[in-house]
């Protein structure tokens with residue numbers, strides 16, 4: 001193997017099965033314009049996506065199947081700290097964006113600084129806004145915003161027992177030193 005081994009970008013020529021090698025991040029606004037220009041359906045979802053888990057992936061894959069592109073609106077680090085308390089997020093926004101963008105079902109990622117994605121949504125104007133089953137459509141402030149331009153808000157099934165909080169607690173427990181009983 002050439003110097004630098006597989007870590008040598010010169011060797012990164014093999015396209016992933018069904019995926020081309022990573023390219024520059026897709027601009028969400030340009031994507032919306034191109035999908036809309038061809039009469040496609042723009043789907044968006046949002047959240048913190050701190051430690052990604054199977055519930056997140058199921059939601060994102062199902063959301064993508066609703067339309068012709070999926071844009072994920074992700075809270076900034078400061079937004080998450082205000083929402084979920086000190087010590088969160090566990091993963092900085094750069095990593096959360098990178099993980100989401102690497103999923104085949106995610107076409108673009110947009111970060112928002114506010115407490116809610118409403119300002120960002122008003123710029124993206126998706127046809128469909130998606131959240132998981134830990135929400136009900138009636139509780140979503142975004143529902144009314146999306147309806148204002150003829151869109152709709154939907155809630156998709158929740159995969160029980162999966163959450164970032166649970167993962168974080170399990171990780172914290174497993175990191176504790178094993179106490180050996182006194183002889």
Ligand SMILES: Nc1ncnc2c1ncn2[C@@H]1O[C@H](COP(=O)(O)OP(=O)(O)OP(=O)(O)O)[C@@H](O)[C@H]1O
Pocket residue numbers: 045046047048049050054055056058059084130131132133134135157158159160161162163164165166
């Ligand atoms: N188990 C799950 N099944 C389906 N959707 C989920 C699940 N957990 C979260 N979601 C959805 O994923 C999006 C991001 O949620 P979030 O990042 O808050 O996940 P979380 O695991 O609940 O995090 P936390 O434990 O920090 O609250 C939201 O739309 C939420 O409805």
Ligand SMILES: O=P(O)(O)O[C@@H]1O[C@H]([C@H](O)CO)[C@@H](O)[C@H](O)[C@@H]1O
Pocket residue numbers: 046047048049075114115116117131140141142
């Ligand atoms: O990951 P979470 O906690 O599901 O993401 C939050 O969702 C809120 C939801 O869209 C209802 O408004 C949103 O307001 C908040 O900014 C987080 O994205």
